[in-house]
Amino acid sequence: MSEVLIADDSEFMRNLLREILEEDHQIVGEVENGVEAVEVYKEQRPDLVMMDIVMPIRDGIEATDEIKNGDPEATVIMCTSVGQEEKMKEAVKAGADGYITKPFQKPSVIEAIEDAVGA
Amino acid sequence: MEVDIQSLETFNQLAYEGSQQATAMLAQMTGIQADVEVTKITLMDRDDIGEELAGQSFVGIGFDLEGALVGDTTLVFEEACTGPIVEALPGGAAGDELVESSVEEIGNIMMSGFIDGWADFLGATIEHSPPQYIEATGADVLPDADDPNEQVFVFKSHIEWPGEDLHFYIYMLPAYDRLTELMADSGTGDDAVPVDKLSMFNEMTKEGTATAAANVTQMTGIETDAEVTQISFAPVEDVPKQVDNKAYVGTAVEFSGTPSGYLMILFDEESAMNVAEALMPMEPDGEGFTDMHESAIEEMGNIMTSGFIDGWANVLETSVDHTPPRVVHDMGRAIIDPLAAQVGQHQEHAFIIESHMQTDDLEFGCEIHALPDDAELRQALDDLDVARKDETEPDVERIFE
Numbered sequence: 001m002s003e004v005l006i007a008d009d010s011e012f013m014r015n016l017l018r019e020i021l022e023e024d025h026q027i028v029g030e031v032e033n034g035v036e037a038v039e040v041y042k043e044q045r046p047d048l049v050m051m052d053i054v055m056p057i058r059d060g061i062e063a064t065d066e067i068k069n070g071d072p073e074a075t076v077i078m079c080t081s082v083g084q085e086e087k088m089k090e091a092v093k094a095g096a097d098g099y100i101t102k103p104f105q106k107p108s109v110i111e112a113i114e115d116a117v118g119a
Numbered sequence: 120m121e122v123d124i125q126s127l128e129t130f131n132q133l134a135y136e137g138s139q140q141a142t143a144m145l146a147q148m149t150g151i152q153a154d155v156e157v158t159k160i161t162l163m164d165r166d167d168i169g170e171e172l173a174g175q176s177f178v179g180i181g182f183d184l185e186g187a188l189v190g191d192t193t194l195v196f197e198e199a200c201t202g203p204i205v206e207a208l209p210g211g212a213a214g215d216e217l218v219e220s221s222v223e224e225i226g227n228i229m230m231s232g233f234i235d236g237w238a239d240f241l242g243a244t245i246e247h248s249p250p251q252y253i254e255a256t257g258a259d260v261l262p263d264a265d266d267p268n269e270q271v272f273v274f275k276s277h278i279e280w281p282g283e284d285l286h287f288y289i290y291m292l293p294a295y296d297r298l299t300e301l302m303a304d305s306g307t308g309d310d311a312v313p314v315d316k317l318s319m320f321n322e323m324t325k326e327g328t329a330t331a332a333a334n335v336t337q338m339t340g341i342e343t344d345a346e347v348t349q350i351s352f353a354p355v356e357d358v359p360k361q362v363d364n365k366a367y368v369g370t371a372v373e374f375s376g377t378p379s380g381y382l383m384i385l386f387d388e389e390s391a392m393n394v395a396e397a398l399m400p401m402e403p404d405g406e407g408f409t410d411m412h413e414s415a416i417e418e419m420g421n422i423m424t425s426g427f428i429d430g431w432a433n434v435l436e437t438s439v440d441h442t443p444p445r446v447v448h449d450m451g452r453a454i455i456d457p458l459a460a461q462v463g464q465h466q467e468h469a470f471i472i473e474s475h476m477q478t479d480d481l482e483f484g485c486e487i488h489a490l491p492d493d494a495e496l497r498q499a500l501d502d503l504d505v506a507r508k509d510e511t512e513p514d515v516e517r518i519f520e
Contacts, residue, residue, distance in 0.1 A: 009443050010421065012417065012418045013418050081424070083425060083433075083512070084433055084513065085513035088513055090438070099519060
């Protein structure tokens with residue numbers, strides 16, 4: 001069972017992701033901003049990070065960049081409402097392994113995880 | 120063709136002063152002291168004009184304009200106004216048979232006051248046809264559209280009779296080409312807005328509204344329709360009046376990039392409750408609007424905000440960032456007032472991008488209001504590449520290849 005860190009400032013979205021993922025994955029942490037995401041990643045070294053982009057204090061792209069710089073083997077999937085091509089390019093540049101646009105259905109989350117982990 | 124901001128301000132001021140003159144005529148004839156609540160220029164689909172009149176009965180007059188200004192003008196009173204207005208006329212208490220002619224005469228005099236200022240400004244004559252009596256419901260008070268999907272400018276004035284909670288409306292629908300020529304001719308060329316690109320931006324915003332509506336459907340199962348999108352231009356002090364003064368729940372964000380500004384997603388309280396509960400996988404703990412409801416609305420606002428503005432960014436090949444959504448729960452004007460004040464630090468008039476969506480049975484209603492910085496919006500319009508106008512969606516697979 002792979003370990004997952006959820007980074008999203010919305011409690012509602014964290015709950016939703018937990019419900020989708022906890023059957024097949026172990027949720028090792030839920031954080032509300034990019035600073036906490038980096039801290040918890042360094043402590044827990046989860047197999048996968050589900051990372052929102054628009055978050056207070058530090059956004060998800062900056063957090064992804066730092067996580068990937070410290071651990072190039074990290075797997076980070078952006079899980080965001082932002083559907084802008086330039087933002088997606090920024091996410092790729094930061095090292096994102098996948099991109100899910102909200103609102104999403106469970107199958108698209110599972111598929112994105114399989115693609116990213118298998119990549 | 121380019122229209123500068125000064126021309127938009129001047130023409131909006133003409134409509135405002137015309138409306139004031141019309142109400143002054145009404146006061147002179149009847150003693151009724153009405154106030155011009157809002158006057159604005161709006162660019163919208165011809166078929167959507169008058170949607171705010173839905174479900175109400177009106178009487179009034181309409182006539183055609185010819186000469187320096189070509190088009191249609193309509194003045195309508197809520198039907199409940201008719202009795203008090205006719206009775207207030209000298210020798211009032213007219214019978215039913217005289218109501219029509221009284222309304223025609225009052226309307227004719229009021230609208231002459233509305234038109235005269237335009238003719239003086241343009242230094243030319245504006246002819247109008249004899250008034251035609253109107254008795255209809257909703258947008259049927261307005262003349263039929265030649266092309267319902269054509270985008271047109273409409274000058275709308277909302278006049279209120281304080282203390283009686285009665286309302287009058289003036290609509291002027293000038294022929295698009297003639298109006299834009301007049302506005303272009305009267306400008307200085309500074310701060311110019313490419314007017315055809317403004318129409319294109321409106322089309323892009325319609326796409327954004329459709330995406331936001333689709334997000335609502337996907338997340339809640341609520342099928343929305345009757346989506347209306349428009350761009351208005353009004354004095355900053357009138358911006359809060361664009362929102363009904365009732366309680367709303369929703370989100371507000373600041374967006375930055377080209378363009379930058381503020382954006383609000385607002386639900387009436389009943390709709391907010393319906394949306395939040397449709398989103399929640401389980402019964403909430405507690406009564407009323409709980410923290411879980413608030414979190415659901417926060418996320419819905421976040422997703423709808425992105426759906427609304429992402430298309431702008433993709434067409435413009437830029438990024439438009441937005442702050443995390445802040446949940447707002449207050450009277451409409453109290454929500455929008457501080458944001459309008461922020462915009463008003465740099466400009467006297469504002470563009471207001473508005474979208475409304477609802478269900479047929481009115482159990483769900485949502486409004487989106489964006490207040491872009493006008494300099495940034497001008498820049499965005501300058502940058503807008505006509506050939507890319509349909510490129511609102513990103514190509515995710517290509518980016519992640």
